[in-house]
Amino acid sequence: MRSEFSYSQEGRFVHGHIERVMGTRFDMVIPDIAESAARMIWDEMCSWLEHSDALLDRFNADSEVARLNAGQLDSTSEHLSEWIEMGEGYSPRTLGLFSVKTGGQLDFGGLAKGVAVRHAKELLQSRGVLNAFVDFGGSSIFGLGHHPYGPEWKVNLMDPFGGGVLKDLGLRDMAMSTSGNTPGYIGHIVNPLTGEKCLSRRLVCVLADDPVDAEVLSTAFMIASPEQKNKLSDSFSSVKVCIFDL
Amino acid sequence: MKESVDLSKRMFLKTLGSIGGGIALFSTMPWLKSCTPEKLAEIGADKARVALIGCGSRGQYHLTMLRGIPHAQVVALCDPYKTNLRAASAMVPGAKLFDDYRKLLEHKDIDGVIIATPLGSHAPITLDALSSGKHVFCEKAMALTMEQCKAVYDAYTHTDRVLYFCMQRMYDPKYIEGVKKIREGLVGEVVGMRCHWFRNADWRRPVPDPSLERSINWRLYKEHSAGLMTELACHQLEVCNWTIDKMPSEIMGLGDIVYWKDGREVYDSVNVTYRYSDGRKICYESLISNKYNGMEDQILGKKGTVDLTRGVYYLEEDNEFSGIRQLLAQLRDKTFATIPAAGPSWRPELRNPYLPHPIVTGPVSVNAGQSMVAAENDGSDLILSAFCQSCITGEKAERVVEEAYCATLLCLLANMAMEEKRLIHFPDEYKIPYMKF
Numbered sequence: 080m081r082s083e084f085s086y087s088q089e090g091r092f093v094h095g096h097i098e099r100v101m102g103t104r105f106d107m108v109i110p111d112i113a114e115s116a117a118r119m120i121w122d123e124m125c126s127w128l129e130h131s132d133a134l135l136d137r138f139n140a141d142s143e144v145a146r147l148n149a150g151q152l153d154s155t156s157e158h159l160s161e162w163i164e165m166g167e168g169y170s171p172r173t174l175g176l177f178s179v180k181t182g183g184q185l186d187f188g189g190l191a192k193g194v195a196v197r198h199a200k201e202l203l204q205s206r207g208v209l210n211a212f213v214d215f216g217g218s219s220i221f222g223l224g225h226h227p228y229g230p231e232w233k234v235n236l237m238d239p240f241g242g243g244v245l246k247d248l249g250l251r252d253m254a255m256s257t258s259g260n261t262p263g264y265i266g267h268i269v270n271p272l273t274g275e276k277c278l279s280r281r282l283v284c285v286l287a288d289d290p291v292d293a294e295v296l297s298t299a300f301m302i303a304s305p306e307q308k309n310k311l312s313d314s315f316s317s318v319k320v321c322i323f324d325l
Numbered sequence: 326m327k328e329s330v331d332l333s334k335r336m337f338l339k340t341l342g343s344i345g346g347g348i349a350l351f352s353t354m355p356w357l358k359s360c361t362p363e364k365l366a367e368i369g370a371d372k373a374r375v376a377l378i379g380c381g382s383r384g385q386y387h388l389t390m391l392r393g394i395p396h397a398q399v400v401a402l403c404d405p406y407k408t409n410l411r412a413a414s415a416m417v418p419g420a421k422l423f424d425d426y427r428k429l430l431e432h433k434d435i436d437g438v439i440i441a442t443p444l445g446s447h448a449p450i451t452l453d454a455l456s457s458g459k460h461v462f463c464e465k466a467m468a469l470t471m472e473q474c475k476a477v478y479d480a481y482t483h484t485d486r487v488l489y490f491c492m493q494r495m496y497d498p499k500y501i502e503g504v505k506k507i508r509e510g511l512v513g514e515v516v517g518m519r520c521h522w523f524r525n526a527d528w529r530r531p532v533p534d535p536s537l538e539r540s541i542n543w544r545l546y547k548e549h550s551a552g553l554m555t556e557l558a559c560h561q562l563e564v565c566n567w568t569i570d571k572m573p574s575e576i577m578g579l580g581d582i583v584y585w586k587d588g589r590e591v592y593d594s595v596n597v598t599y600r601y602s603d604g605r606k607i608c609y610e611s612l613i614s615n616k617y618n619g620m621e622d623q624i625l626g627k628k629g630t631v632d633l634t635r636g637v638y639y640l641e642e643d644n645e646f647s648g649i650r651q652l653l654a655q656l657r658d659k660t661f662a663t664i665p666a667a668g669p670s671w672r673p674e675l676r677n678p679y680l681p682h683p684i685v686t687g688p689v690s691v692n693a694g695q696s697m698v699a700a701e702n703d704g705s706d707l708i709l710s711a712f713c714q715s716c717i718t719g720e721k722a723e724r725v726v727e728e729a730y731c732a733t734l735l736c737l738l739a740n741m742a743m744e745e746k747r748l749i750h751f752p753d754e755y756k757i758p759y760m761k762f
């Protein structure tokens with residue numbers, strides 16, 4: 080895993096960047112922080128990501144998940160069991176629309192980025208950081224505190240089919256996650272109850288305090304029926320969901 | 326006279342003035358040391374007495390440039406083909422005329438020779454000229470065969486004479502600056518190179534008498550020519566090796582006569598892959614029945630691409646849909662705005678438009694690659710001037726011969742790979758200490 084860390088003297092901020100982890104890029108921007116303190120946070124985040132990726136990456140034949148999926152292991156490590164438990168904990172809460180076990184295979188693709196962003200959030204808070212922006216692949220974001228020159232972190236949601244800006248969102252101690260089908264990448268979300276692939280031109284964006292809730296719900300809302308949507312909205316009452324049928 | 330001194334100095338400054346880097350530049354590109362304006366001033370009014378061997382189109386082009394080089398005097402011309410000899414003679418009226426270069430070499434009042442003959446005669450003439458004590462400037466490529474290249478290289482290591490091959494990209498400001506910036510990390514780690522040269526022309530010249538076909542259209546016949554590789558690719562392969570300071574160790578390729586089935590013996594279409602020991606590759610292609618893609622020397626880096634031919638570079642990040650980049654810019658500028666961060670942003674992998682950034686400030690001469698003779702301001706003038714300076718000072722231009730040797734070997738090995746349809750490993754017997762694999 081290649082990571083880059085840079086400190087801007089003039090702008091007084093740090094930027095940590097990993098080009099590729101869990102299949103995408105990871106960025107963390109922290110304004111108004113001492114370089115050494117930021118460095119320690121960044122190093123810790125990197126080692127967490129590296130470790131988790133090595134455990135969960137189902138495309139890496141050496142990972143525990145890949146070996147379990149290939150039937151090469153009889154038991155599960157304690158660490159992985161925790162992940163499975165966390166993932167499966169969401170199954171009843173999402174009416175079975177979210178699961179890390181589909182078709183007999185473990186897949187943490189719809190969970191891991193959210194857990195990573197939550198880890199980043201907790202790590203930053205535990206070190207007394209008040210403001211920071213965490214972006215995992217452009218689709219899992221957490222805005223801690225606010226932008227140094229504004230009241231919140233502002234992001235906008237782009238139409239992947241080229242239709243421009245769909246919505247402006249302000250994040251203040253708020254996580255955001257998006258899921259969707261895009262022109263080049265359709266059918267990667269599967270309904271665990273029916274085994275059906277979701278093929279609709281839909282984009283779901285969820286805002287929640289907890290990055291993992293946001294992550295899981297953005298997937299669940301992609302495939303939920305109108306009735307299921309209502310139930311989900313009731314049981315996760317504090318989250319905001321935007322669904323765009325494009 | 327005054328005006329022409331300035332011209333020569335201008336050539337150097339035009340090339341390097343905009344670049345800067347002084348001493349540091351000379352340590353990485355030491356061949357430029359031998360032709361500084363300071364050294365030019367030292368030689369005062371001295372003139373190099375030079376002779377041109379081979380008075381065809383390239384030779385005549387050199388004559389036009391020599392007329393603008395104050396420290397050069399063309400004292401003799403040689404060509405067995407009367408038409409070309411006469412044309413050249415009209416350009417430099419006082420020069421002695423020869424039809425046999427051996428006769429010319431006997432003359433003691435010639436300091437250096439400029440060889441612009443077909444490829445097949447480069448090595449014999451160069452070797453004869455060196456052994457008769459002349460300084461030599463020879464056109465690229467180095468020679469027709471690997472044995473000849475080695476013989477020339479060996480002679481070079483033993484002679485006290487000055488030897489140049491016309492690898493003019495080494496004296497071209499956009500290449501010098503481009504390579505310098507690539508080494509400084511402009512586009513990150515170099516991960517590959519792509520060069521091509523496309524034309525839509527048959528390479529033929531009108532022949533007044535059928536008996537002259539092979540000597541006038543020498544480029545088409547294997548006894549004189551090694552085809553597209555030595556005529557075109559040679560310059561481009563040199564740039565690749567120069568840029569990453571390494572030599573490829575494996576070569577494979579396919580060559581064919583696709584369109585110009587006119588009795589020629591050399592390919593009109595070549596696709597060659599060179600592989601370095603670390604897995605990086607040069608992807609080389611040349612075709613002369615379609616010119617859509619023109620000529621390009623592209624250095625591909627992890628963070629961007631340099632098109633040395635146009636003197637521009639492109640950054641990968643300019644083409645990225647990245648909110649983070651915008652956020653960082655806001656923090657630097659102390660501004661606040663929305664960033665387009667969210668949303669699954671996968672796009673089909675079509676080639677997207679990139680923003681060109683100039684490598685050198687000021688106007689850049691771009692070679693569209695369509696002329697068989699020369700391109701404006703491509704370093705040919707400066708390398709020739711440098712040679713004439715060396716004829717007076719005796720100072721060699723470091724690395725020029727080595728670069729020509731390396732590039733020519735790669736051309737000839739590609740032909741071998743294409744003819745024998747196999748993967749070629751760089752042969753040990755042709756390795757020289759300069760090469761890093």
Ligand SMILES: NC(=O)c1ccc[n+]([C@@H]2O[C@H](COP(=O)([O-])OP(=O)(O)OC[C@H]3O[C@@H](n4cnc5c(N)ncnc54)[C@H](O)[C@@H]3O)[C@@H](O)[C@H]2O)c1
Nearest residue numbers: 379380381382383384404406409441442444464465697698
């Ligand atoms: N560096 C460059 O960019 C560049 C550009 C064009 C050509 N070239 C090179 O210049 C050389 C000449 O190319 P050209 O296009 O001028 O060819 P040309 O056919 O126009 O000229 C070659 C001349 O050499 C003469 N010649 C042949 N054998 C001779 C001999 N033994 N002694 C004296 N003269 C002899 C021919 O009669 C002819 O007049 C080639 O090696 C070519 O690759 C280099």
